[in-house]
Amino acid sequence: MLLSKEQLSSVMAKHSERENGLHDLMEIMLESMMLAERREFLDQSxxxxxxxxxxxxxxGHGRVLEFRIPRDRYGNFHPKILALLRDQELECERLAGSLYCRGLTQGQVGEIFGEIYGEHYSKASISRMIDYLRSDVQEWLNRPLEGYYPIVFIAVR
Known part of the structure; x- marks a missing residue:
């Protein structure tokens, strides 16, 4: 059964009004985009x-999105939309860490995220993002150091 654009728009509008409806639509949209991307990939190979x-x-939007990622027989298909999501997630973590390191509270960081992304992030969400930053910093602090570091001085006249 094929739906016209108007029918599809009407169904999506009704679904988005439900509790978690917008969240579900986001997951459905991501899966559809990945399927279309795989279809194009398989046509080429x-x-x-x-x-x-x-x-x-x-x-995404303060929640965890769960979806199915299509695969191909040889394991060569990697959806480009996932790279965009990963980049966005890393950018959110960097932004949260930067704001927190500048002295903002988790609540203030959540409010700023609400202004930027249109949805208020909870203190728990911000805390999880900052935990990633803490683990990266701790890993850097605990890295092994060499016993000897050569130094080169260059004098410019």
Whole structure:
């Protein structure tokens, strides 16, 4: 059954009014985009076929999105939309860490995220983002150091 644009728009509008409806629509949209991307990929690589799905997760609008990532037979298909989501997630973590390091409280960081992304992030969400930063900093602080570091001085007249 094919739906017209108007029918599809009406169904999506009704669904988005439900509790978690917008969240569900986001997951459906991501899966559809990845399927279309795989279809294009398989058209380009002869002899390759679709081979089911694997589970995927991402963080979006203060919630965890869960979706199915389509696979191909040879494991060469990697959806580009996932790279965009990963970049966005890393950017959110960097922004949260930067604001927190400048002295803002987790609540203030959540308010700024609300202004930027249109949805208020909870203190718990901001805390999780900052924990990633803390683990990176701790890893850097605990890195092994060399016993000897050569130094070169260059004098310019």
């Amino acid at each position: 002869k002899g390759n076929k679709g081979n089911g799905y694997r589970q995927g997760r991402s963080f």
